[in-house]
Amino acid sequence: QVQLVESGGGLVQAGGSLRLSCAGSGIIFRYNAMDWYRQAPGKQRELVAAITSGGSTNYADSVKGRFTISRDNAKNTVYLQMNSLKPEDTAVYYCKAHTVLHDYWGQGTQVTVSS
Secondary structure, three states, rough: EEEEEEEEOEEEEOOOOEEEEEEEEEEOOHHEEEEEEOOOOOOOOOOEEEEOOOHHHHHEEOOOEEEEEEEEOOOOOOEEOOOOOOOOOOOEEEEEEEEEOOOOOOOOOOEEOOO
């Protein structure tokens, strides 16, 4: 059974920082590309950041220079460091793991940024 669990969300003021974590079981992250997505109320889910098994990263234009995706394969955990947060970053954040046969999703963690 594959399970991804996000943590680290919360309430923060604009300009503050949070670090989200995605811990996996039943899957070895080292072999897979990993993504962070977010979904705000009434909006489509969007890709925020991606990291390949080789360490290459991509970011949505809206978060470039502020967010950093990284991985600790020994801990089977992927992170999203979020700095200089803005109210428009408010959303539920989800991690996704890619395998050859399936994509796996976590349940999400809420991030709320107050002005």
